[in-house]
Amino acid sequence: MSEGNxxxxxxxxxxxxxxxxxxxxxxxxxxxxxxxxxxxLRKFHEFKNLxxxxxxxxxxxxxxVDGESVTDSPVLGSSVIxxxxxxxxxxxxxxIVEIANVSTTTTSxxxxxxxxxxxxxxxxxxxxxxxxxxxxxxxxxxxxxxxxTLLHSKILPKKSLIxxxxxxxxxxxxxxxxxxxxxxxxxxxxxxxxFSREGPLFDYCYGSLVKSLQTVKLPFIHFTDEEFxxxxxxxxxxNVKPEIICDSEAYNQLKINEENINWSLTFGLVNNxxxxxxxxxxxxxxxxxxxxxxxLINVIIxxxxxxRYLNIVGGDENVIIDENIVLKTVQLAKNRVNNxxx
Amino acid sequence: xxxxxxxRLLGPANASPIVFxxxxxxxxxxxxxxxxxxxxxxxxxTGLVKNCDGSAYIEVGNTIIQVSIYxxxxxxxxxxxxxxxxxxxRFLPYLSQPNDSISRxxxxxxxxxxxxxxxxxxxxxQKISSYIESxxxxxxxxxxxxxxxxxxxxxxxxxxxxxxxLVNDVVHCCSLAMVDAQxxxxxxxxxxxxxxxxxNNHIIMDPKCKDKDKDITNEVVEEGKLDLVVSFxxxxxxxxxxxxxxxxxxxxxxxxxxxxxxxNDMSKEIRKNINFYLIESLE
Numbered sequence: 001m002s003e004g005n006x007x008x009x010x011x012x013x014x015x016x017x018x019x020x021x022x023x024x025x026x027x028x029x030x031x032x033x034x035x036x037x038x039x040x041l042r043k044f045h046e047f048k049n050l051x052x053x054x055x056x057x058x059x060x061x062x063x064x065v066d067g068e069s070v071t072d073s074p075v076l077g078s079s080v081i082x083x084x085x086x087x088x089x090x091x092x093x094x095x096i097v098e099i100a101n102v103s104t105t106t107t108s109x110x111x112x113x114x115x116x117x118x119x120x121x122x123x124x125x126x127x128x129x130x131x132x133x134x135x136x137x138x139x140x141x142x143x144x145x146x147x148x149t150l151l152h153s154k155i156l157p158k159k160s161l162i163x164x165x166x167x168x169x170x171x172x173x174x175x176x177x178x179x180x181x182x183x184x185x186x187x188x189x190x191x192x193x194x195f196s197r198e199g200p201l202f203d204y205c206y207g208s209l210v211k212s213l214q215t216v217k218l219p220f221i222h223f224t225d226e227e228f229x230x231x232x233x234x235x236x237x238x239n240v241k242p243e244i245i246c247d248s249e250a251y252n253q254l255k256i257n258e259e260n261i262n263w264s265l266t267f268g269l270v271n272n273x274x275x276x277x278x279x280x281x282x283x284x285x286x287x288x289x290x291x292x293x294x295x296l297i298n299v300i301i302x303x304x305x306x307x308r309y310l311n312i313v314g315g316d317e318n319v320i321i322d323e324n325i326v327l328k329t330v331q332l333a334k335n336r337v338n339n340x341x342x
Numbered sequence: 343x344x345x346x347x348x349x350r351l352l353g354p355a356n357a358s359p360i361v362f363x364x365x366x367x368x369x370x371x372x373x374x375x376x377x378x379x380x381x382x383x384x385x386x387x388t389g390l391v392k393n394c395d396g397s398a399y400i401e402v403g404n405t406i407i408q409v410s411i412y413x414x415x416x417x418x419x420x421x422x423x424x425x426x427x428x429x430x431x432r433f434l435p436y437l438s439q440p441n442d443s444i445s446r447x448x449x450x451x452x453x454x455x456x457x458x459x460x461x462x463x464x465x466x467x468q469k470i471s472s473y474i475e476s477x478x479x480x481x482x483x484x485x486x487x488x489x490x491x492x493x494x495x496x497x498x499x500x501x502x503x504x505x506x507x508l509v510n511d512v513v514h515c516c517s518l519a520m521v522d523a524q525x526x527x528x529x530x531x532x533x534x535x536x537x538x539x540x541x542n543n544h545i546i547m548d549p550k551c552k553d554k555d556k557d558i559t560n561e562v563v564e565e566g567k568l569d570l571v572v573s574f575x576x577x578x579x580x581x582x583x584x585x586x587x588x589x590x591x592x593x594x595x596x597x598x599x600x601x602x603x604x605x606n607d608m609s610k611e612i613r614k615n616i617n618f619y620l621i622e623s624l625e
Contacts, residue, residue, distance in 0.1 A: 057404070057500065058434075058500070070365060071365070072362070072365055072438065073438075074436050074457070075436050085390075085391075085392045089499070091434065091436055093360075093436050094360050095357035095360060095455040096357060096359075096360060097356060097357040097358070121353035121456070121458070123351060123352075123458035127391070127394075127495065127497065128393060129393075129394060129410065129412030129415075129493055129495065131428065131430060135350060140349055140350075187353050189352075189353055189456045191434070191435055191436065193434065195390075195391050195410075196390070196392045196393055197393055219360065219362065244358070244361075246360050246362045246363070247362075247363060248362045248363045248365045
């Protein structure tokens with residue numbers, strides 16, 4: 001028992017900045033904003049460093065340019081993006097699917113219909129110490145968003161994936177009627193690994209997906225005849241007789257609409273309590289910013305600096321989103337995209 | 343759409359896999375420059391991943407490994423007097439795993455179309471996980487962390503070596519991550535990896551060559567070849583915490599003794615390097 005006046009003075013508790021941002025994110029954010037800084041110590045309109053690497057060594061054809069040979073990797077295109085602490089690794093693999101036998105000669109002019117474009121099937125995996133199991137909400141939402149954004153960006157035309165130059169290993173080349181022959185197309189899958197999750201993930205994942213897509217090379221295809229059996233121990237340990245096999249070395253570069261290549265940017269909007277001014281924050285980072293910025297603007301800008309997509313979420317009596325804010329955000333996005341893509 | 347897994351976008355169910363014809367042998371061959379009694383150079387780094395308690399990254403040749411440790415973190419449920427250790431090793435889904443053909447022979451897995459659909463750990467991943475777990479179980483002071491769990495996540499980003507050589511590198515990477523996570527341990531674990539060729543009584547230290555699938559599965563079986571990984575706590579009287587031996591020949595006592603000794607030498611050599619790195623990183 002301590003004898004005393006019973007009124008011990010309570011000392012103030014002092015937290016380091018990183019702990020305060022978890023305990024009281026709003027307070028941490030406000031204090032930083034008052035100083036004209038952000039909790040990550042960047043300026044309001046300052047973006048994070050971004051490093052793009054499309055020669056990551058993951059792809060089958062990565063060594064081909066250096067005079068080395070192809071590897072036995074099934075990856076057709078890949079990229080690695082590093083921004084701040086976050087690293088995103090994207091690898092694109094493929095499959096072959098039988099398609100309906102429609103006439104290849106299109107009579108009318110191609111009017112840009114989304115039916116003529118396709119997308120990649122992405123699966124995002126964010127490493128955050130979770131044991132094997134169902135994907136998290138964030139992973140599922142990101143994957144779906146990536147699929148849809150790429151589809152509507154009209155980057156990947158369906159006809160680029162159609163296999164029309166199949167080398168036939170048969171004797172009769174005389175009648176070349178395609179009528180009763182099956183037609184095939186490639187289908188692309190992406191696996192996106194995120195390490196050290198921080199900041200606007202959609203932007204990085206979408207960026208890595210688009211950059212990987214630009215590197216995709218599709219292998220040459222030929223049918224196999226009856227005698228041709230390949231010994232594929234790596235895959236299933238036995239002799240398999242696939243209908244179609246791909247050439248180990250020859251490839252075609254995937255044709256994509258380079259004009260439609262675009263980049264996504266997400267901005268956070270906060271209000272500094274002192275005034276009515278709404279502050280735009282680029283590349284949200286850290287716990288304080290991500291939890292306190294409920295108002296977000298997502299902009300997608302293409303190579304020619306035209307806006308392709310705009311999504312505004314939030315806004316209330318404190319965070320007023322007016323025309324000026326939107327225009328300023330789009331301008332910031334254009335400047336940034338100009339630096340990245342051109 | 344794939345109906346088996348509605349949580350992932352796996353694409354059309356009727357897609358068939360891309361099967362490549364064999365890469366021409368003469369081109370795929372790479373020259374091995376390393377002498378047999380030398381240890382490969384490695385690049386190590388710690389603390390790269392920020393949202394975990396400890397992480398390490400290691401690059402040896404074209405093999406890249408990343409380890410994140412989460413813990414000690416509290417667990418729900420009834421009280422336990424010491425920490426639970428769990429380990430999960432995963433390759434990037436599209437990497438071909440060493441000795442893959444053996445594991446596939448025993449399972450009924452057919453050709454994979456979409457690598458994203460692989461959900462469970464493969465046999466190789468499970469084997470590596472359990473080896474690492476058993477090594478670190480005897481090393482960490484688990485009783486110092488009641489009612490908590492320590493989770494080790496190993497991610498193989500690229501692999502260009504045989505299985506036991508990969509395990510050797512994984513052990514070092516985990517040890518470094520363990521230091522980065524500041525988990526109380528008896529010692530740092532390092533290991534040695536050898537290949538013993540019985541015919542000419544030759545020992546290859548740190549063998550980097552890839553095993554050809556054909557050698558293991560059927561036709562050509564090389565004569566007397568043994569691969570060995572032995573993990574030690576070198577500062578605690580060279581206690582052995584892990585032992586993994588694979589091969590197609592018998593192992594005599596005197597040879598085994600000699601091999602363990604050589605592994606220990608290699609382990610000590612690597613320990614020196616890791617010690618040097620850790621001291622440097624403190625400054």
